[in-house]
Amino acid sequence: MSSVLFDTPGPRARRRHALIGVLAVLGIAALAGYVIVRLRDAGQFTPAMWEAFAYEGVQRRILIGALETLKAFSLAVVLSLLLGVLLACGRLSEHRLLRWPATALVEFFRAMPLLIMIFALYNTGWLRSCVTTAGRFLRTELGRTGNWLADNFASPTLWALVIGITLYNGSVQAEILRAGALAVPRGQREAAYALGLRKTQVMLTVVLPQAVRSMLPAIVSQIVVTLKDTSLGFIITYEELLYAGKLLAQNTATPSGYPYIPVLLVVGPMYIGMCLALSACAKWLARRGRRRRNGIRIGPVPRP
Template sequence: MSAVLYDVPGPRAKARNRIINALVVLVLLGAVAWVIFRLNQTGQFESRRWAQFQYTAIQNELLDGLLNTLRAAGLAAVLAMLFGAVFAAARISDHAVLRAPATLVVELFRAIPLLILMFFFYYGSLQYQLGLSPFWAVVLGLTLYNGSVLAEIFRAGIAAVPKGQREAAYATGLRKNQVVRLILLPQAIRAMLPAIVSQLVVLLKDTALGFIITYNELLYVAKQMGGRLEFGFPYIPTYIVVAVIYIGLCSLLSVIARWLEGRSRRSGKGGPSPEAAEKAMAPEATL
C-alpha cells in the first residue's frame, strides 16, 4: 500500500522513526540542559539580576516599550496591507502602464534589506531636515518591505484560484475588477491567510530593528535595563523576559489566525459567499 508521494512505512520503518525521534528529543533536551547549566554557572539566575523586575518603574518601562512596539507594528501592518492590496491589483492589471511600474516597485523593495530602509528614512531625514522621527522611520521601512511581500502574496493567492472560476465569471458579463472583488478574492483569502499572518509575525518581530535608530521600542528598553550596574548588568535575564513577551505576542497572532481560518472554513467550502454570488449575478452588476 502506498500514498501519493511516498510509500507507507512498515513496522520496521515505524520503529526506526520512533528511535530517531527519541534521539532527537534527547539531543534537544541535552542542549537545553547544557544552556541552563552554563547560565547558572555564570550567575545569570542570581536573585540580584532579576530583582529589578519587581519594581513598578521597571515594569512601566517594559510596558511603554511594549506599547511602542505594538504602535509601530499595528500602524505598519495596516499600511503594509493597503500597500500590498494596491500594488497587487496593479500587478494583475491588463494595462502595462500600471503593471510594469508596480512590478518594479515590488521587486525593488523586496530586494532591499529592511534595516537599510530604516537607515534611509532616519539618516536621510536628519541630513535633509525632513523632520521624520524614529517612529516614522521604522513604520515606513516596515511598510515598504512587508507591503511588497504582501503584494506578492496577494497576487499569487488570486492567481491560484482555478481558471474556471474566472472564465465562468467573465461569461456572465462581469468586468475584471468585479471578478477579482466578488469571485476570486473571497476564495483566495482563505488560501492566503496563513501566509499573511506569517508575514505579520515577521513584521512584529522586525520592529526590534528600531533600537538601532534609537526608537524606544521593547528591545531598546531592554538594552537600557540590561546595562544597569546596580543589578549586575542583567542583560541575559532582561533579554529572556523580552523573548518571552515576543513569543507571547507571536503565539497570540497564531491563535487569532487559527480562529479566523476555522471561522472561514465553517462559513463555506472555499467558494464565494452566497451574498457575493447573488450580487455578482445581479443584472446591474454587468452594467
C-alpha cells in the same frame, strides 16, 4: 499502507528511527542542561538579577515598550496590506504601464535588506522634515487632539521603522495575494464578465475576496513576521520592547554582572505571546469563515 512519496519503513527501519529520535532528544536535553549550568555558574539566575523587575519604573518602561511595539506594528500592518493590494492589482493588470512598475517595485523591495532600508530612511532629511512639518501642522490646527497626535505619531524614528517594514512586507503580501488571485478558477472571472461587471469590480468583489480566503494562513504568517520586524527599531533608537530590554540590561549592574538572561526571559515570552495571539486570531477568523461558507444548507426536496 504504502505511500507514493516514500517506501513504508519496515520493523528494523522503525526501530532505527526511534533510536535516532531518542538520541536526538537526549542530545538536545544534554545541551540545554549544559547551557543552564553555565548560566547558573555565571550568576544569571541569582535573585539580584531579578530585583530590577520589582520596581514600578522598570515595569512601566517595559509596558511602554510593548505599547510602542504594538503601535508600530498596527501602522505597518495596515499600510503593508494596502500596499500589497495595490501592488498585487498592478502586477495582475493587463496594462504594461501598471504591470511593469509594480513588478519592479515588488522585486526591488523584496530583495532589499530590511535593516538597510530602515537605517537609510532614518538618515534621510526629507523624512525628518515631513514628520516635523506634519507635527507642527497638527499642533497649530487641531488643538488638543493635534497635540496628542503629534506627541504619539510625529516621530521620525517611528515612521522610518513603519515605512521600511511597510515597503518590505507590502511587497511580500503582494506576491501572496497575486498567487491567491491566480488560483481562482478562470470560469468565475468569465462569469463575472458575463454579468456585466468591469475589471475593477471583478477584482474587488470576486477575485480578491477568494484570494484572501485561500491565502489567509500565508497572510497571517507574514503579519507575524511584521510584528517581529518591529524589533529592528532598536537600531535607530526607537523605544520599542527590545530597546527597552536592552536599556534595562545595559544599565542595571549587579554583583554578578548585567541581567541579560533575565531580560531575555522576560522580553522573549512577551514577543511569543503576541505572536501566539495573532495566530489564535487568525484561526478564529478561519473557523468563522468556514462556518459562514457551510452555513447555507439545501433542504430535502419535497415529495410531490
